[in-house]
Amino acid sequence: MDQYRDFAFVYDELMDDVDYEGWVDYIEKIIEKENAKVKNILELACGTGNITIPLAKKNYDIAGIDISDEMLNVARSKAEKENIELVLLEQDISELDFDVTNLDCVLCACDGFNYITYDEDLINIFSKTHELLKEEGIFIFDISSFYKLSTVLGDNMYGENRENISYMWQNYFDDEQNLVEMELTFFVADENGKYDKHEEVHLQRAYTEDEIIDMLEEAGFSDVKVYGDFTFDAPEEDSERIFFVCRK
Ligand SMILES: C[S@@+](CC[C@H](N)C(=O)[O-])C[C@H]1O[C@@H](n2cnc3c(N)ncnc32)[C@H](O)[C@@H]1O
Numbered sequence: 001m002d003q004y005r006d007f008a009f010v011y012d013e014l015m016d017d018v019d020y021e022g023w024v025d026y027i028e029k030i031i032e033k034e035n036a037k038v039k040n041i042l043e044l045a046c047g048t049g050n051i052t053i054p055l056a057k058k059n060y061d062i063a064g065i066d067i068s069d070e071m072l073n074v075a076r077s078k079a080e081k082e083n084i085e086l087v088l089l090e091q092d093i094s095e096l097d098f099d100v101t102n103l104d105c106v107l108c109a110c111d112g113f114n115y116i117t118y119d120e121d122l123i124n125i126f127s128k129t130h131e132l133l134k135e136e137g138i139f140i141f142d143i144s145s146f147y148k149l150s151t152v153l154g155d156n157m158y159g160e161n162r163e164n165i166s167y168m169w170q171n172y173f174d175d176e177q178n179l180v181e182m183e184l185t186f187f188v189a190d191e192n193g194k195y196d197k198h199e200e201v202h203l204q205r206a207y208t209e210d211e212i213i214d215m216l217e218e219a220g221f222s223d224v225k226v227y228g229d230f231t232f233d234a235p236e237e238d239s240e241r242i243f244f245v246c247r248k
Pocket of ligand 1: 003047048051066068094109112116
């Protein structure tokens with residue numbers, strides 16, 4: 001039951017309430033606020049390209065990496081439809097291997113790093129990112145907050161009955177390991193209205209802000225800025241998305 005295999009084909013539909021345009025604007029505002037010169041971007045855990053494609057359209061040279069070939073295939077076909085050339089690589093970012101250095105920006109959007117469940121793997125990603133960035137290069141990413149994973153998603157169950165997709169999403173939070181296991185069961189209708197059942201288990205780790213800052217510092221970053229929920233203010237106790245910004 002690999003993560004983001006069958007789910008890749010319903011991901012965009014189920015994320016249709018996410019304001020990706022606003023997300024890309026916020027990323028550009030961060031770049032502007034930091035006065036960073038950004039032309040090339042490496043995007044980690046790029047998924048179906050919801051951030052990658054709009055950034056490519058804004059003339060950034062962007063390469064995306066994701067562990068799921070299915071997610072990348074969705075990104076490839078969307079890019080093809082829009083005549084956009086993208087470099088997309090299938091890779092586990094825990095073993096990040098990218099041979100272009102001196103990058104202006106490394107990005108990871110929409111809680112990709114929560115899927116990295118071991119400290120040493122996340123530190124390894126941060127160290128590799130540090131190595132790949134140019135001097136003054138900028139590293140921007142967000143995570144789902146500890147509060148969101150432990151309390152909002154926590155042990156809750158969600159469900160929705162849409163026209164062609166119905167899903168149940170049952171979560172279990174392990175407060176010893178700070179891991180949330182998400183059991184996703186979804187039913188997708190074909191053109192004859194016959195439903196196929198699909199199941200996936202996703203595992204995300206809840207990190208505190210301090211844990212992330214310590215790991216960034218261990219990897220060589222300093223002066224880490226932390227923002228809550230698409231603002232430029234420090235996160236509140238109930239912020240659900242925490243943004244981290246740091247320079248090499
Ligand atoms: C919530 S999706 C975010 C996708 C995209 N960034 C977006 O904004 O829509 C998380 C993504 O992380 C990817 N992912 C999870 N673990 C990964 C790993 N170890 N290496 C690379 N990608 C990973 C998944 O395949 C999935 O595409």
